Amino acid sequence: MASNFLMPVKSDEEILQNSMLEDDPNANSSVTAEETLRPRWGPNHKGAQELANLYSRGKRIQECMSVSVCLTLIVINSLFMLYHIRLTNITTVLMSAFCGIVSADFGSGLVHWMADTWGTIDIPIIGKNYLRPFREHHIDPTSITRHDFVETNGDNFMITIPFLGQMTYLFITSSNQQIQESFSWKCYIFLLCIFVALTNQIHKWSHTYFGLPKWVVWLQEHHIILPRRHHRYHHVAPHETYYCITTGWLNWPLEAIRFWPCLETIITALTGCLPRDDDLKWAQKRT
Numbered sequence: 600m601a602s603n604f605l606m607p608v609k610s611d612e613e614i615l616q617n618s619m620l621e622d623d624p625n626a627n628s629s630v631t632a633e634e635t636l637r638p639r640w641g642p643n644h645k646g647a648q649e650l651a652n653l654y655s656r657g658k659r660i661q662e663c664m665s666v667s668v669c670l671t672l673i674v675i676n677s678l679f680m681l682y683h684i685r686l687t688n689i690t691t692v693l694m695s696a697f698c699g700i701v702s703a704d705f706g707s708g709l710v711h712w713m714a715d716t717w718g719t720i721d722i723p724i725i726g727k728n729y730l731r732p733f734r735e736h737h738i739d740p741t742s743i744t745r746h747d748f749v750e751t752n753g754d755n756f757m758i759t760i761p762f763l764g765q766m767t768y769l770f771i772t773s774s775n776q777q778i779q780e781s782f783s784w785k786c787y788i789f790l791l792c793i794f795v796a797l798t799n800q801i802h803k804w805s806h807t808y809f810g811l812p813k814w815v816v817w818l819q820e821h822h823i824i825l826p827r828r829h830h831r832y833h834h835v836a837p838h839e840t841y842y843c844i845t846t847g848w849l850n851w852p853l854e855a856i857r858f859w860p861c862l863e864t865i866i867t868a869l870t871g872c873l874p875r876d877d878d879l880k881w882a883q884k885r886t
């Protein structure tokens with residue numbers, strides 16, 4: 600049991616056989632002649648090309664608006680937080696911030712698992728706009744490194760807007776005493792929002808093997824944010840584990856208690872749907 604606990608979730612052999620070698624400078628994931636003609640991964644995969652073409656002008660506008668509004672709210676709330684912070688309750692503040700980061704990691708895993716495992720691209724509005732990037736990412740993992748800041752972060756920034764907006768409203772309308780009484784909760788929500796907003800940027804860095812700033816590599820190597828080698832485990836087909844992509848701290852504990860397979864068993868029993876059905880369909884669109 601002890602040795603099982605310490606074993607890596609995917610062996611080097613599984614990583615080599617069932618995931619794209621992103622640290623190969625030529626992005627040459629093909630190992631046989633057949634795979635060169637019908638690539639399993641990468642920008643030449645037919646399914647990946649079809650999905651990339653579904654990125655629309657309307658989606659781009661939504662992402663630009665989300666980034667602008669979210670960044671404005673982050674700046675406003677940061678100023679309010681700095682104005683109201685008191686050194687006397689710094690321990691509670693730090694604890695709340697830590698819980699916010701852990702919650703963001705869990706949230707990233709839950710949303711990622713739902714998007715990877717259930718639903719199809721054909722679902723109106725949600726499919727083409729919000730599930731499409733998840734399907735594309737599995738068959739062309741390095742496409743994220745070619746996306747600009749807006750495309751990478753637009754959707755995550757959008758999720759935080761209602762929470763950051765409500766926080767600004769409360770800072771403006773509450774008394775000083777009310778703000779102090781709820782300050783730890785505000786720290787929790789604020790750090791949760793910041794890390795949710797940063798999640799896909801951190802995820803993009805975990806796919807970037809060349810030219811990363813030294814401080815990002817340092818944060819990855821000390822597992823403060825999602826490390827590259829750690830995230831490789833998720834990208835081994837059939838992409839059924841290690842869904843948390845903010846810090847990745849919860850991946851191993853969730854794997855140890857078989858959290859995702861248990862949830863999938865319950866949902867399949869209730870609905871009859873098979874996990875990752877749509878994901879597999881797109882992976883097979885090789886010609």
Ligand SMILES: [Zn+2]
Pocket residue numbers: 711715733737833838
């Ligand atoms: Zn995934």
Ligand SMILES: [Zn+2]
Pocket residue numbers: 736740802806830834
């Ligand atoms: Zn990834």
